[in-house]
Amino acid sequence: MSRRGRRPADDPSLPIVSLVGRPNVGKSSLFNRLVGGQPALVEDMPGVTRDRRYGVCEWVGTRFRLTDTGGLDPGASGILGAMRSQTLRAVDEAAVLILVLDVKEGITPVDQEVAQLLRRTGKPVLIAANKVDSATREPSMAEVFRLGFDQVFAVSAAHGRGVGDLLDATVAALGGAASPELPVEKGGRTAEETEGESAPIRLAFVGKPNVGKSSLVNRLLGEERVLVHDQPGTTRDPIDTPFTWQGREFMLVDTAGLRRRRAIDTLTEAVSAKMARDQLARADVVALVIDAQNGATAEDAKLASFIEESGRAALIVVNKGDLIRRAEIDGKVAAVREELGFMAWAPVVVTSAVTGRGASEIPKMTTEVFGQWCRRVPTSELNKHFEEVVTRRPPPAGPGGSYVRLYYITQAQTSPPSFFVSANYPKAVGLPYRRYLTNQLRNIYGFEGSPLRLVLRAHKGKKPVRREK
Ligand code: GDP
Numbered sequence: 001m002s003r004r005g006r007r008p009a010d011d012p013s014l015p016i017v018s019l020v021g022r023p024n025v026g027k028s029s030l031f032n033r034l035v036g037g038q039p040a041l042v043e044d045m046p047g048v049t050r051d052r053r054y055g056v057c058e059w060v061g062t063r064f065r066l067t068d069t070g071g072l073d074p075g076a077s078g079i080l081g082a083m084r085s086q087t088l089r090a091v092d093e094a095a096v097l098i099l100v101l102d103v104k105e106g107i108t109p110v111d112q113e114v115a116q117l118l119r120r121t122g123k124p125v126l127i128a129a130n131k132v133d134s135a136t137r138e139p140s141m142a143e144v145f146r147l148g149f150d151q152v153f154a155v156s157a158a159h160g161r162g163v164g165d166l167l168d169a170t171v172a173a174l175g176g177a178a179s180p181e182l183p184v185e186k187g188g189r190t191a192e193e194t195e196g197e198s199a200p201i202r203l204a205f206v207g208k209p210n211v212g213k214s215s216l217v218n219r220l221l222g223e224e225r226v227l228v229h230d231q232p233g234t235t236r237d238p239i240d241t242p243f244t245w246q247g248r249e250f251m252l253v254d255t256a257g258l259r260r261r262r263a264i265d266t267l268t269e270a271v272s273a274k275m276a277r278d279q280l281a282r283a284d285v286v287a288l289v290i291d292a293q294n295g296a297t298a299e300d301a302k303l304a305s306f307i308e309e310s311g312r313a314a315l316i317v318v319n320k321g322d323l324i325r326r327a328e329i330d331g332k333v334a335a336v337r338e339e340l341g342f343m344a345w346a347p348v349v350v351t352s353a354v355t356g357r358g359a360s361e362i363p364k365m366t367t368e369v370f371g372q373w374c375r376r377v378p379t380s381e382l383n384k385h386f387e388e389v390v391t392r393r394p395p396p397a398g399p400g401g402s403y404v405r406l407y408y409i410t411q412a413q414t415s416p417p418s419f420f421v422s423a424n425y426p427k428a429v430g431l432p433y434r435r436y437l438t439n440q441l442r443n444i445y446g447f448e449g450s451p452l453r454l455v456l457r458a459h460k461g462k463k464p465v466r467r468e469k
Pocket residue numbers: 207208209210211212213214215216258261319320321322323351352353354355
């Protein structure tokens with residue numbers, strides 16, 4: 001390809017991604033890395049020797065123009081001052097901004113100022129933390145996160161490390177597509193689906209026979225405050241019932257069987273387990289119903305373990321509260337909590353399908369736990385507390401007494417909230433310590449009613465795989 005031939009970098013229909021940063025942080029190397037074999041076009045600007053370069057980058061089917069700016073030093077005059085106006089133009093025309101930092105040198109006041117400037121544009125900003133040439137340099141990433149941006153990528157322009165992830169995120173920022181880094185859990189929903197206020201919350205009632213599931217459903221749907229939608233004759237999902245409570249849309253999963261009371265006491269355990277699993281797969285929130293008189297049994301504990309496994313949000317409904325003396329209720333609830341100890345994250349509501357007491361707590365708590373389940377904590381916010389949490393109780397030693405380091409944490413996914421922790425020896429971090437970390441996440445952020453996932457990952461560099469045209 002020659003410069004005089006087709007000039008793809010001139011194609012005005014392509015969106016622009018600008019690399020911004022102070023001089024010598026490695027923008028040019030990163031530019032070359034990203035543009036790869038494509039020829040860079042140097043824009044002719046009289047009077048300025050170093051100026052913007054344009055190149056075309058293609059990644060997983062998305063093409064964009066990449067600009068490399070001379071270097072932005074807000075305090076500088078002269079040649080740097082000229083570069084500043086160049087850079088500002090590049091910032092202005094860009095759809096996505098990549099702020100390049102040098103982690104070897106650390107974050108300087110200039111970096112902070114540039115970060116401010118980029119933030120004020122309101123455009124998507126990705127951070128390329130450059131010169132992360134080996135895992136040993138990861139600690140300085142915490143400093144990078146303190147700049148307050150979520151999308152931080154440890155890269156090495158020299159070695160190509162992390163460049164693939166940066167490109168994935170760039171393409172996602174350009175297209176608004178979900179980053180391939182964040183796989184959707186099987187049966188789960190994408191953030192767009194769950195975070196959208198409009199999507200109905202899918203609620204399933206599970207529990208042993210005769211605990212009062214059908215009665216609760218009938219009570220709930222019979223409540224004046226609940227608006228049951230007319231089901232068209234041939235609906236796609238005749239077993240589900242849509243309803244509205246306080247303006248919030250719900251979908252009651254698998255209600256047909258529950259509304260038509262059936263004798264299902266005779267089902268084998270395997271069949272009822274299968275039914276429960278199928279129900280969970282179709283729900284966002286699960287109400288585990290327990291008979292207040294009998295309390296939670298081994299069978300309930302098994303259902304609770306299915307719920308935990310499924311990653312669904314949940315609440316525990318202690319029903320038939322009318323059969324228990326008021327003074328006994330707290331004791332009953334405490335006993336249920338104890339029996340289902342590993343579902344300690346789920347709130348408990350006490351109801352009576354007969355008197356209607358507590359019934360409206362169900363849609364109310366469902367809405368709350370759903371909100372927690374879909375919640376995303378920004379990386380910058382997570383890392384504000386992470387260092388302190390790790391310092392307060394450092395992880396146990398790794399292989400051969402080696403020092404286990406935990407570098408930073410990011411929330412990779414919602415529904416359920418899932419976190420990645422970057423570590424030098426992820427395998428050395430056992431269950432008790434992982435539990436400590438999830439408990440700390442709960443202490444700080446709540447996440448009531450939602451299971452949490454925590455994955456430790458070695459911070460290995462991914463080689464960028466370039467798609468040739
Ligand atoms: P399911 O098998 O879980 O759907 O349970 P049902 O809704 O069929 O209820 C089983 C039995 O418990 C029925 O006789 C209901 O009338 C009774 N029941 C359900 N909820 C309550 C409640 O809150 N209080 C009392 N006293 N009885 C209830």
